[in-house]
Amino acid sequence: MGEEREIGVDSNVCSINRNTPLRNVVHLSERLQIVPQQEATGSIPRRPFGKSGLTISALGFGGHHLGDAESAQDAARIVSEAVDGGISFFDNCWEYHRGKSEVWMGGGLKGKRDKVFLMTKACTHGRDKNLALQMLEESLNRLQTDHLDLWQIHGVSFDNDPELFIRPNGAAEALEQAKRQGKVRFVGFTGHKNPAIHLKMLATGFPFDSVQMPLNAFDATFLSFQSKVLPELNKRGIAVLGMKPLSGHGDAVQKGVLTAEEALRYAMSLPVTTTITGMESLEILRQNLKVAQGFQPMNPHEMKELEARCRPYAADGRFELYKTSLKFDNPEARLSHQFPLDDQQAEVKEMMKATENTGRAFPKN
Amino acid sequence: MQINDDVSRRVFLGAMAMSVATTAAGQTGSVPRRKLGKTDVEVSALGVGGFHLGGAKDQAEATEIVHQAMDAGINFFDNCWEYHDGVSEERMGIALEGRRKDAVLMTKVCTHGRDKKVAMRMLEESLRRLRTDYLDVWQIHEVVYWNDPDLIFAPDRAAEALLEAKKQGKVRFVGFTGHKDPEIHLKMLSHDFPFDTVQMPLNCFDASFRSFETQVLPEAIRRGIAPLGMKSMGGSGEMIKHGGVTPGEALRYAMSLPVATTISGMDSLTVLQQNLAIVRGFKPLSSQEMTSLRERCQELASDGRLELFKTTTMYDGAEGRKQHQYPDAEKLPA
Numbered sequence: 001m002g003e004e005r006e007i008g009v010d011s012n013v014c015s016i017n018r019n020t021p022l023r024n025v026v027h028l029s030e031r032l033q034i035v036p037q038q039e040a041t042g043s044i045p046r047r048p049f050g051k052s053g054l055t056i057s058a059l060g061f062g063g064h065h066l067g068d069a070e071s072a073q074d075a076a077r078i079v080s081e082a083v084d085g086g087i088s089f090f091d092n093c094w095e096y097h098r099g100k101s102e103v104w105m106g107g108g109l110k111g112k113r114d115k116v117f118l119m120t121k122a123c124t125h126g127r128d129k130n131l132a133l134q135m136l137e138e139s140l141n142r143l144q145t146d147h148l149d150l151w152q153i154h155g156v157s158f159d160n161d162p163e164l165f166i167r168p169n170g171a172a173e174a175l176e177q178a179k180r181q182g183k184v185r186f187v188g189f190t191g192h193k194n195p196a197i198h199l200k201m202l203a204t205g206f207p208f209d210s211v212q213m214p215l216n217a218f219d220a221t222f223l224s225f226q227s228k229v230l231p232e233l234n235k236r237g238i239a240v241l242g243m244k245p246l247s248g249h250g251d252a253v254q255k256g257v258l259t260a261e262e263a264l265r266y267a268m269s270l271p272v273t274t275t276i277t278g279m280e281s282l283e284i285l286r287q288n289l290k291v292a293q294g295f296q297p298m299n300p301h302e303m304k305e306l307e308a309r310c311r312p313y314a315a316d317g318r319f320e321l322y323k324t325s326l327k328f329d330n331p332e333a334r335l336s337h338q339f340p341l342d343d344q345q346a347e348v349k350e351m352m353k354a355t356e357n358t359g360r361a362f363p364k365n
Numbered sequence: 366m367q368i369n370d371d372v373s374r375r376v377f378l379g380a381m382a383m384s385v386a387t388t389a390a391g392q393t394g395s396v397p398r399r400k401l402g403k404t405d406v407e408v409s410a411l412g413v414g415g416f417h418l419g420g421a422k423d424q425a426e427a428t429e430i431v432h433q434a435m436d437a438g439i440n441f442f443d444n445c446w447e448y449h450d451g452v453s454e455e456r457m458g459i460a461l462e463g464r465r466k467d468a469v470l471m472t473k474v475c476t477h478g479r480d481k482k483v484a485m486r487m488l489e490e491s492l493r494r495l496r497t498d499y500l501d502v503w504q505i506h507e508v509v510y511w512n513d514p515d516l517i518f519a520p521d522r523a524a525e526a527l528l529e530a531k532k533q534g535k536v537r538f539v540g541f542t543g544h545k546d547p548e549i550h551l552k553m554l555s556h557d558f559p560f561d562t563v564q565m566p567l568n569c570f571d572a573s574f575r576s577f578e579t580q581v582l583p584e585a586i587r588r589g590i591a592p593l594g595m596k597s598m599g600g601s602g603e604m605i606k607h608g609g610v611t612p613g614e615a616l617r618y619a620m621s622l623p624v625a626t627t628i629s630g631m632d633s634l635t636v637l638q639q640n641l642a643i644v645r646g647f648k649p650l651s652s653q654e655m656t657s658l659r660e661r662c663q664e665l666a667s668d669g670r671l672e673l674f675k676t677t678t679m680y681d682g683a684e685g686r687k688q689h690q691y692p693d694a695e696k697l698p699a
Contacts, residue, residue: 315512
């Protein structure tokens, strides 16, 4: 702890992994601004969203899992209780459950839209600006709103995605245009594959407000976003949105390597704006709220200990299959890059159903 | 010699490939022979891949493929302990009966982190199936997981097995193979272990994407380790089916690189004959031809869609998945 004190970071506020090089620690000290904004025990801390002057809840509501809820009514109840519990950040994506996640979230947020910071994502995967803008209109419709707080490029997973994003008539122009038109306030991107691809996106020079990436105790030592991308974002003042705190589907928790609470606390203890996690039931929402309300970050020693425990399992990526396989790459990403589809994926099954197994393109909704 | 500039390095490689092949091609119409690294062994520039042999119709066809290949001048035969649960080795063993000494026979061991004892047991099984008492080359199979190098070089693991087998005279040369990422290969090489061979994907798409050609091949050559090329057409012909290159272009590109041999799977006599037609009296591509082919392939190369062995789990075998606790191919197809 003395180590952090020396450079003026209060580890109760912003826990820093001892492995973090000093160079980065200095940048992290900028996050001291969290201090005054962190609320008293019992509520979910709010943290600054980049340089915007806004704050959002340190726990974010993942949109994909909402589509796994029992029904639209259940989904609405989960969303409503999440808002009441102090979650203000809501994540979604144009292709989650082929639109169902957005529709259900839109229903759940009825009358509450102004209480939340709403994000969704466009699934261009290298394709044109116009496709992105068309997806934006569909997302706004489904979410029953006239603007997004944050619009991100989804699934930047392939090595050439950054070039395709920044090319003339690419998705970068859609982000700019949507912002100019006031349809979105902030823009960013997300991906789960490789830190090098994220760095390539940053190297395009595009003025991103946020970047989303997997951050968890396994990532700490394997093809690590935490060590390669996080410090760079902190340095640039770009809002960091952590995801996959349970490293995807929670296999490591099921196998007893760590508990869900440890996993979530670890992710939230990193210098991030929020940690997005899926909650498909009230039970899971309540578990998460228990961790997040009155959240106290892990101290550096606890973090290091957890990393050490996870390290042997982290080293071949068995619990981070999003980095080493196509498993987490949704059909839009695979189709636009002509990679094989997975007929077990929810979106693919729904695609086949929606097109009566003909392979016809998705009918417009 | 260290040439950092990419362009001049490629020209250098191209020129080197040419000199290798023209000196070795010898008589027109035959399959050229090349030196296997620093060893005194000469291998055919085209090698028969063992995996596809297990996919041939039956033993009779497998035998015929091996015999016709040998008659045409091919002497390098690849295999692996886990191919088709041993069927590939068994078929090759039967086919090579009576001709063993004319073959440079390689197979691979599938420890994936397990200890030396397991490797030595697999070696005995491979020898029995291949109906021989020695291997010319024994390689560590499928070094594709990021911690494989650490596991292989841990005390009492696979690296020690290679040395022991060599000492016992059961294998003449040793190496490793993998299809995932040049960085993993470089990590293996950084141990300064006396590898004789290193196998890797080499093709006209690889040159522009997570490239073994630009990152690993020069390092292997610098160390005097014989490079063995594989996946010249993408592993299952992806580059032919979807990449706009002909089998001739793909195979000639791979063989024009400074490698000892290019291993190609042939599950029928038709494929063997097709390959032989390309390889007989083989003349390497000029460096301009290679550059222009690389450029043609560059766009489709840039997301790895035709090199699925690098970007998905489709080519990762059952044994490795099991040891690394990855889901099996049914649960995690790609």
